[in-house]
């Protein structure tokens with residue numbers, strides 16, 4: 513009789529552990545499989561195709577969104593200083609979706625040509641060294657020129673900034 517009792521106890525004990533392990537396994541699998549699929553937020557980025565200013569905005573679950581954050585470029589600040597009216601022409605550059613496990617899918621947009629002038633602080637050099645007439649002519653092309661004229665103007669501005677670097 514005593515032997516039978518012990519063996520019944522052991523079997524109940526191992527069944528309990530089997531159940532606990534199964535529940536844990538289901539939990540872990542659910543977290544690993546389902547969590548990445550649950551999108552909880554989206555961070556989106558834009559760049560002004562004319563002046564290179566940047567904008568970022570995040571939207572979270574249930575439509576909670578942050579205020580858009582704008583980082584004005586050197587050209588945008590120059591226009592503001594010279595009281596020139598300018599409405600940013602936002603181009604969607606990229607986005608990043610967030611799941612419960614962190615960064616998930618990456619959404620791609622396009623990078624405007626003006627982004628070339630943002631590398632290595634070239635735009636700041638251009639704005640600092642070029643004359644008011646040169647900057648105005650550049651902005652005129654960026655506002656009214658063809659895509660090819662804009663690309664040429666950006667390349668010229670880059671070359672000018674590089675030539676003026678110490």
Ligand SMILES: [Zn+2]
Nearest residue numbers: 560563600601
């Ligand atoms: Zn702009």
